[in-house]
Amino acid sequence: MVGQKLAQNLAATGRIGANDVTRLELFDVVPAPVPANAVIPVNVREGDLSSQSVAGELLSDRPAVIFHLAAIVSGEAEADFEKGYRINLDGTRYLFEAICQMPDYWPRVVFTSSIAVFGAPFPDAIGDDFHTTPLTSYGTQKAIGELLLSDFSRRGFMDGVGIRLPTICVRPGKPNKAASGFFSNIIREPLAGLEAVLPVSEDVRHWHASPRAAVGFLLHAATIDSSTIGPRRNLTMPGISVTVGEQIAALEKIAGADTVSLIRREPDEAIIKMVAGWPQNFDATRAARLGFQAETSFEEIIRVHIEDEAVTTGNN
Amino acid sequence: MVGQKLAQNLAATGRIGANDVTRLELFDVVPAPVPANAVIPVNVREGDLSSQSVAGELLSDRPAVIFHLAAIVSGEAEADFEKGYRINLDGTRYLFEAICQMPDYWPRVVFTSSIAVFGAPFPDAIGDDFHTTPLTSYGTQKAIGELLLSDFSRRGFMDGVGIRLPTICVRPGKPNKAASGFFSNIIREPLAGLEAVLPVSEDVRHWHASPRAAVGFLLHAATIDSSTIGPRRNLTMPGISVTVGEQIAALEKIAGADTVSLIRREPDEAIIKMVAGWPQNFDATRAARLGFQAETSFEEIIRVHIEDEAVTTGNN
Numbered sequence: 293m294v295g296q297k298l299a300q301n302l303a304a305t306g307r308i309g310a311n312d313v314t315r316l317e318l319f320d321v322v323p324a325p326v327p328a329n330a331v332i333p334v335n336v337r338e339g340d341l342s343s344q345s346v347a348g349e350l351l352s353d354r355p356a357v358i359f360h361l362a363a364i365v366s367g368e369a370e371a372d373f374e375k376g377y378r379i380n381l382d383g384t385r386y387l388f389e390a391i392c393q394m395p396d397y398w399p400r401v402v403f404t405s406s407i408a409v410f411g412a413p414f415p416d417a418i419g420d421d422f423h424t425t426p427l428t429s430y431g432t433q434k435a436i437g438e439l440l441l442s443d444f445s446r447r448g449f450m451d452g453v454g455i456r457l458p459t460i461c462v463r464p465g466k467p468n469k470a471a472s473g474f475f476s477n478i479i480r481e482p483l484a485g486l487e488a489v490l491p492v493s494e495d496v497r498h499w500h501a502s503p504r505a506a507v508g509f510l511l512h513a514a515t516i517d518s519s520t521i522g523p524r525r526n527l528t529m530p531g532i533s534v535t536v537g538e539q540i541a542a543l544e545k546i547a548g549a550d551t552v553s554l555i556r557r558e559p560d561e562a563i564i565k566m567v568a569g570w571p572q573n574f575d576a577t578r579a580a581r582l583g584f585q586a587e588t589s590f591e592e593i594i595r596v597h598i599e600d601e602a603v604t605t606g607n608n
Numbered sequence: 609m610v611g612q613k614l615a616q617n618l619a620a621t622g623r624i625g626a627n628d629v630t631r632l633e634l635f636d637v638v639p640a641p642v643p644a645n646a647v648i649p650v651n652v653r654e655g656d657l658s659s660q661s662v663a664g665e666l667l668s669d670r671p672a673v674i675f676h677l678a679a680i681v682s683g684e685a686e687a688d689f690e691k692g693y694r695i696n697l698d699g700t701r702y703l704f705e706a707i708c709q710m711p712d713y714w715p716r717v718v719f720t721s722s723i724a725v726f727g728a729p730f731p732d733a734i735g736d737d738f739h740t741t742p743l744t745s746y747g748t749q750k751a752i753g754e755l756l757l758s759d760f761s762r763r764g765f766m767d768g769v770g771i772r773l774p775t776i777c778v779r780p781g782k783p784n785k786a787a788s789g790f791f792s793n794i795i796r797e798p799l800a801g802l803e804a805v806l807p808v809s810e811d812v813r814h815w816h817a818s819p820r821a822a823v824g825f826l827l828h829a830a831t832i833d834s835s836t837i838g839p840r841r842n843l844t845m846p847g848i849s850v851t852v853g854e855q856i857a858a859l860e861k862i863a864g865a866d867t868v869s870l871i872r873r874e875p876d877e878a879i880i881k882m883v884a885g886w887p888q889n890f891d892a893t894r895a896a897r898l899g900f901q902a903e904t905s906f907e908e909i910i911r912v913h914i915e916d917e918a919v920t921t922g923n924n
Contacts, residue, residue, distance in 0.1 A: 373708075373763065392689075411839065415737075423739045425758065425840045432759040436752050442741065443748040447689065523727065524741045 294404070294460060294506045295361040296325065301507050303330035308357065309515030319350055320362065341383035347390035357400045357514045360387060366408060367470060369430035380433035388440055392449035401441065401452040402513040405526060407499060407571045409435040409456060417575040420528060427569050438526040445518075445525050453513040453521065455579075458531035458586070461500040462597035471566050475500065478536070479543055479594055482554035483603050491560035494537035497572040501531040501586040502596040509584055516582060524578075530586040532593065533573035542590040546598075610720070610776060610822045611677040612641065617823050619643035619650050624673065625831030635666055636678065657699035663706035673716045673830045676703060682724060683786060685746035696749035704756055708765035717757065717768040718829040721842060723815060723887045725751040725772060733891040736844060743885050754842040761834075761841050769829040769837065771895075774847035774902070777816040778913035787882050791816065794852070795859055795910055798870035799919050807876035810853035813888040817847040817902040818912040825900055832898060840894075846902040848909065849889035858906040862914075 299318055304327065306313050316334045318324040323338045339346045341362055351358075362383060363369075369376030384403070391399060408431035409424040424435040441452040463476035467488070474491055475498060481488035501509075509529050521527070534542075544552040576584075587593045597603060615634055620643065622629050632650045634640040639654045655662045657678055667674075678699060679685075685692030700719070707715060724747035725740040740751040757768040779792035783804070790807055791814060797804035817825075825845050837843070850858075860868040892900075903909045913919060 421731075421739050423737050424755075426755070427762065427839060429759055429763070432755050435755050439740075439742070439748050439751050439755075443745055446743065447745070523743060 293463060293465070294457070294503060294510070295320075295359070296327075297503050297507050298359060298361075298510050299324065299334075300327040301511070303327035303332060303334050306331040308511060311515070315353075317350075317353070317355065341387060342378045344382075344386050347387045348393070350387075351390055351394060351397075354394070354397055355399060357402070358387075358391075359402045359404075359510060359514070360384065361404045363404075363434075364430070365470065366406075366428055366430040366472075369433060370428055373429060376429050376433060380430065381436055384433075384437045385440055388444045388450065388452075392444060392447075398448070398451055400514055400518070401445075401450045402510055403437055403441050403452060403454040403526075404510070405434045405438050405454045405456045406431065407456050407458060407528070407574070409438065410571045412569045412571075414571055414573075417533075417573045418528070418571055419575045420578045442523065442525045446523055451518050452525050453516065453518060454526035455509050455513050455584075456526065456528045457506055457509065458499045458501040458529055458574075460503055460506055461593060462502070462601075464503065464597070464601045471563050472498075472570075474563070475536075475539070478555050479539065479597065482543065482551045483547055483594075483598070485551075485554070487554050487556055489558045490536065490555050491558060491563040492536060492567050493559070493564075494540065495535055496567055497533060497535045498567075499531045499533050499571055499574055500590065500593060501529065502593045502600075504596050504600055505529075505531075505586040509586075512584055520582060527579045527582065527584070528574050528576045530576040530580050530584055531574065532587055532590055534590045539590055542594055546591060546594050609779060609781070610773070610819060610826070611636075611675070612643075613819050613823050614675060614677075614826050615640065615650075616643040617827070619646035619648060622647040624827060627831070631669075633666075633669070633671065656695075657703060658694045660698075660702050663703040664709070666703075667706055667710060667713075670710070670713055671715060673718070674703075674707075675718045675720075675826060675830070676700065677720045679720075679750075680746070681786065682722075682744055682746040685749060686744055689745060692745050692749060696746065697752055700749075700753045701756055704760045704766065704768075708760060708763075714764070714767055716830055716834070717761075717766045718826055719753055719757050719768060719770040719842075720826070721750045721754050721770045721772045722747065723772050723774060723844070723890070725754065726887045728885045728887075730887055730889075733849075733889045734844070734887055735891045736894045758839065758841045762839055767834050768841050769832065769834060770842035771825050771829050771900075772842065772844045773822055773825065774815045774817040774845055774890075776819055776822050777909060778818070778917075780819070780913070780917050787879050788814075788886075790879070791852075791855070794871050795855065795913065798859065798867045799863055799910075799914070801867075801870070803870050803872055805874045806852065806871050807874060807879040808852060808883050809875070809880075810856065811851055812883055813849060813851045814883075815847045815849050815887055815890055816906070816909060817845065818909045818916075820912050820916055821845075821847075821902040825902075828900055836898060843895040843898065843900070844890050844892045846892040846896050846900055847890065848903055848906055850906045855906055858910055862907060862910050 411425045411427035445452040477488040680695045727741045727743035761768040793804040
């Protein structure tokens with residue numbers, strides 16, 4: 293989803309920071325949708341990065357910037373142990389190794405990591421020097437990707453920047469079965485006049501940024517002077533820490549009590565247990581100093597959703 | 609070296625904690641020396657763990673405890689990028705995967721990590737929740753091994769304990785070319801009446817434990833109730849933080865001024881630069897609470913060396 297939004301942005305603007313983009317290659321295991329209104333050539337390719345030879349072929353045109361978002365998501369990496377390691381770890385490593393093997397090539401590599409690299413217990417706010425002790429295989433694979441990114445960059449093989457994305461909210465589209473889906477569902481569905489299920493209590497606190505902010509992080513990571521980052525190439529992105537209750541209050545302020553009444557409480561012990569191990573709050577000082585910007589309130593996150601997804605509500 | 613001392617201990621005692629050891633298998637890329645005075649059968653095998661099928665064969669007898677110490681050392685992993693990843697990362701992963709593929713098998717796996725998983729800048733004392741941002745490929749490979757160990761343990765495939773060893777001092781044997789060798793050389797060589805070169809200034813602070821303490825860590829890691837550790841399976845081992853000046857003062861107290869006069873100052877800019885990025889001090893609270901024990905003074909470290917290596921000095 294974030295990858296598609298990024299592709300739309302690049303294709304429609306033909307710019308990345310101050311630079312022109314000459315061509316956009318989209319690579320995924322299934323053909324990516326071609327962005328509408330593209331002002332630059334867009335080429336869609338499909339394949340499996342976990343086949344060792346694929347990355348080398350993919351890089352034959354020597355792209356200056358590589359966004360590596362591909363991943364088996366958290367639930368699937370937990371359900372299929374072997375597949376998660378093959379795609380998330382081997383795929384990432386093959387990509388980095390293919391770059392390393394190309395002479396006179398030093399691309400910027402933007403790697404999307406995740407706050408899933410952290411595992412409970414946590415301090416009140418997770419600082420930039422807190423250890424990565426993931427409690428999922430997905431988080432483990434991302435943490436390993438971070439280590440590889442730093443080492444391959446330190447050795448001069450590539451110019452990597454890793455960004456740990458907050459939970460993206462409000463996710464557009466239909467409700468999905470991801471355990472974190474409810475954070476978006478309880479905003480998006482009521483705004484569309486539909487019922488949404490809240491499986492946890494309102495005091496659950498979590499860390500969010502909008503899809504628009506995520507695209508901004510990716511573009512900034514692609515263009516920032518990496519010498520300002522130093523050897524610690526992986527950065528926790530800024531976000532907003534709010535409770536579910538605060539999310540709902542923000543929704544009510546924007547869309548009214550009738551909208552909020554569409555949220556149905558239906559506790560789900562499995563989700564409650566999972567969410568208890570998730571990060572709640574960060575102190576993302578380094579990223580903020582390096583110019584990464586997120587929303588500053590959950591209301592802003594909802595307004596971004598309404599704008600970017602052209603949502604029509606009774607109140608706006 | 610630590611592996612050999614561990615093998616000697618196990619072979620000579622036939623015990624690991626409260627349990628009898630029925631058999632000892634030593635596996636390395638070159639045949640390990642057979643420990644003297646073995647009271648149990650010892651089998652020496654050679655092979656390359658970075659060949660994917662080797663680990664499975666190695667485990668055919670279903671050992672209850674596996675000590676995984678094998679590694680390309682720091683300098684070599686830095687000099688030969690590909691080899692370091694192949695042996696230190698792939699070798700470790702193949703071992704863990706081979707365990708994972710065996711039904712009804714849940715061995716204790718003791719993985720020797722290293723304080724090289726940490727990279728400067730550091731707080732005054734590196735706590736148990738400080739992030740691992742290594743500045744060497746060796747440290748990166750060890751940090752990845754830690755993540756795999758935790759995840760494979762969390763998933764119930766094995767019962768792993770990772771221990772981050774301090775710099776081992778006093779290393780027996782001859783001076784070697786490891787950048788950290790001088791920490792031992794300046795003690796061992798003068799005690800033997802030989803000159804030693806000190807390539808850094810006396811205010812350099814570092815983190816040490818004796819070979820005896822390291823064997824103790826390994827044995828404790830093999831026998832500890834892992835349910836007391838929790839999901840964060842990797843532990844910084846206790847040690848002593850001393851400056852080189854304090855090391856020399858301890859040596860003088862034990863062996864006299866003549867011995868200390870055998871230390872020749874010969875600054876080496878390359879070593880000075882490397883050492884500047886090394887950890888100096890830790891707060892290893894978790895390991896201490898879990899019963900891991902190291903020396904409590906550098907004098908004790910020297911006395912352990914004199915005892916265990918049967919060193920004869922003028923003063924003792």
